[in-house]
Amino acid sequence: xxxxPDGGPVIEGRTLHLSFGETxxxxxxxxxxxxxxxxxxxxxxxxxxxxxxxxxxxxxRPQRGEVLYQGRRVDTLGEGExxxxxxxxxxxxxxxxQLVPELTAAENVALPLLxxxxxxxxxxxxxxxxxxxxxxxxxxxxxxxxxxxxxxxxVAIARGxxxxxxxxxxxxxxxxxxxxxxxxVMDLLVxxxxxxxxxxxxxxxxxxxxxxxxxEVVVRDGKAAALTLGRVS
Amino acid sequence: xxxxxxxxxALLGLLxxxxxxxxxxxxxxxxxxxxxxxxxxxxxxxxxxxxxxxGRVVPGDVEPGAGPDRKRYTITAAGKTDVEAxxxxxxxxxxxxxxxxxxxxxxxxxxxxxxxQYLDTQRAAHLQRMRELTDVKRSGGxxxxxxxxxxxxxxxxxxxxxxxxxxxxxxxxxxxxS
Numbered sequence: 001x002x003x004x005p006d007g008g009p010v011i012e013g014r015t016l017h018l019s020f021g022e023t024x025x026x027x028x029x030x031x032x033x034x035x036x037x038x039x040x041x042x043x044x045x046x047x048x049x050x051x052x053x054x055x056x057x058x059x060x061r062p063q064r065g066e067v068l069y070q071g072r073r074v075d076t077l078g079e080g081e082x083x084x085x086x087x088x089x090x091x092x093x094x095x096x097x098q099l100v101p102e103l104t105a106a107e108n109v110a111l112p113l114l115x116x117x118x119x120x121x122x123x124x125x126x127x128x129x130x131x132x133x134x135x136x137x138x139x140x141x142x143x144x145x146x147x148x149x150x151x152x153x154x155v156a157i158a159r160g161x162x163x164x165x166x167x168x169x170x171x172x173x174x175x176x177x178x179x180x181x182x183x184x185v186m187d188l189l190v191x192x193x194x195x196x197x198x199x200x201x202x203x204x205x206x207x208x209x210x211x212x213x214x215x216e217v218v219v220r221d222g223k224a225a226a227l228t229l230g231r232v233s
Numbered sequence: 234x235x236x237x238x239x240x241x242x243a244l245l246g247l248l249x250x251x252x253x254x255x256x257x258x259x260x261x262x263x264x265x266x267x268x269x270x271x272x273x274x275x276x277x278x279x280x281x282x283x284x285x286x287x288g289r290v291v292p293g294d295v296e297p298g299a300g301p302d303r304k305r306y307t308i309t310a311a312g313k314t315d316v317e318a319x320x321x322x323x324x325x326x327x328x329x330x331x332x333x334x335x336x337x338x339x340x341x342x343x344x345x346x347x348x349x350q351y352l353d354t355q356r357a358a359h360l361q362r363m364r365e366l367t368d369v370k371r372s373g374g375x376x377x378x379x380x381x382x383x384x385x386x387x388x389x390x391x392x393x394x395x396x397x398x399x400x401x402x403x404x405x406x407x408x409x410x411s
Contacts, residue, residue, distance in 0.1 A: 044396065187371060207392045208385055211363035218353070225353070 008071060010035045010199050011167050013056050016065035017222075025051040026062065027222035033167065038190065038200040040213035041224070045205070049219040050171060053203050057090055057169050058082040070166070087116055091165035091198065093156050093189070095175040099144035106131070106140040109158045116163065130158035134188055150181035157189050161196055168193050168200045174209055186212050240272065241280050241289075242319045245312050248290060252307040255281060268380050281306055289315060334391065338398060342409045352399045359388050359395070 009032035018026040025048045033039045043049045054060040056067060058074055059082075067075040074085060086092075091112075099108045109127035114120065131137050134154045144152055153173065160168050173189060174182030190212050193200050202213055210216050217224045240262075247253065247261050255277045263271045284290045289312035293305040308316075334355060341348040363385055370381040398405070 044400070207360060207363060207389045208367075210360060211367040211385070213364075216360055218356070 009033055010070060011056055012068045013052065014066045014068070016052065016055050016062040016067070018051060018055060018060060018062045024222055026055065029219065029222060029224040031056070031217055031224045033199045033201060035166070036194070036197050036199055038193070038202060038213040040210035040216035041201060041203045041219060042205060042210050042216055043219035047219045048222040049203050052219055052224065053169055053171055053201060056201065057092070058086055087112060088163060089166050091160035091163060091168040093160040093168065093170040093173045095172040099152055099155060101144050104141050104143060105136070105147065105155045108144070108155055109162055111159060112163045127158070127162060130162060134158055134192065149177050150185055153177060153185050154188060157185070157192060161192055161198065164196055165198055168198045170200060171203045172205070173202070174206070182209070240276065241284060242316065244277070244280055245284065245289060245308060245316050248306055248308040249313055249316055252293070252305050254305055265376065268377065284312065334395070338405070339409055342402070342406045348402055349399060352395050356392060356395050359392050363388050
């Protein structure tokens with residue numbers, strides 16, 4: 001499970017620079033992820049790892065550098081096109097599930113499909129299929145307040161994968177869970193995304209979570225460095 | 234016996250469960266405790282001889298048949314007392330005040346080499362091992378999983394120390410240089 005599948009990167013950032021006012025967040029960060037590969041992005045708080053994730057996902061535009069999705073430049077696209085890319089080709093799982101409290105669990109999972117223009121009945125059918133798969137059968141009609149933290153996070157995983165994205169972005173996906181629940185969630189997250197063939201960019205400061213990835217980069221002072229096992233010269 | 238040595242105590246414990254041949258002891262030891270590091274036969278028989286010499290086990294009569302493994306060993310009362318004492322004594326919490334990692338960091342700084350690069354290399358090696366153990370945990374049963382977890386928590390503790398040290402290298406470099 002360590003080798004990345006052949007082929008070019010599915011998503012790539014090249015020498016990204018971005019400052020917030022006087023504060024530099026990214027200072028030449030480069031990173032690329034192959035199709036189906038799981039990459040852990042590690043680094044201390046404030047190192048720029050979340051900014052890097054948001055640039056790759058097209059939520060923030062770098063001031064310098066390039067973001068490419070399947071070899072195509074995307075940071076120069078307009079807001080509408082980037083939103084469509086995020087909705088159709090990318091998936092997201094955050095630290096706190098960020099489910100819409102007014103909607104049922106099934107409606108939350110179906111949401112990206114509904115926003116993409118699918119009709120309600122087929123979208124909900126599609127969503128329901130995920131409940132069995134993630135051990136959530138019977139919870140389809142619950143609202144987020146009626147779910148445990150681990151259940152809510154599994155609903156968020158289903159929502160992140162329901163559009164069959166090429167890249168899943170997971171930002172501290174177990175950060176709000178106890179360690180046993182977190183492990184179950186990580187196991188399901190990795191299994192499901194591998195079954196889907198999705199690449200994953202997993203932002204975490206926890207080594208135990210990073211250990212589920214194929215490889216890792218460390219973001220430090222706004223730059224991303226690959227860790228290598230080479231001898232110290 | 235030194236209380237930190239676990240092989241003699243583990244064999245004694247297995248013998249308290251039931252009298253056994255060396256071969257069966259090795260098999261049980263490897264199944265429960267020998268993950269990735271099976272016990273060599275030589276060590277099994279050497280340990281059993283020492284335990285017999287010290288009156289912790291008694292070998293039975295040589296049974297008819299081929300092969301060297303023809304004695305059945307039984308634990309003695311003294312052996313049971315040892316097992317009891319060992320099981321109820323806490324393992325000394327290792328303070329790790331003088332780790333190899335620390336020595337390498339300080340020497341690198343003293344000699345003007347890159348301590349940060351060393352720490353990154355060490356971090357990569359730790360994470361590589363953590364990935365292997367995570368695979369073991371995800372594909373194995375409860376015994377494998379718990380053993381893998383034990384390793385994972387220790388490696389994680391080292392990694393926290395590596396991160397903290399990496400963040401304080403400047404401070405340490407000044408101290409070493411003065």
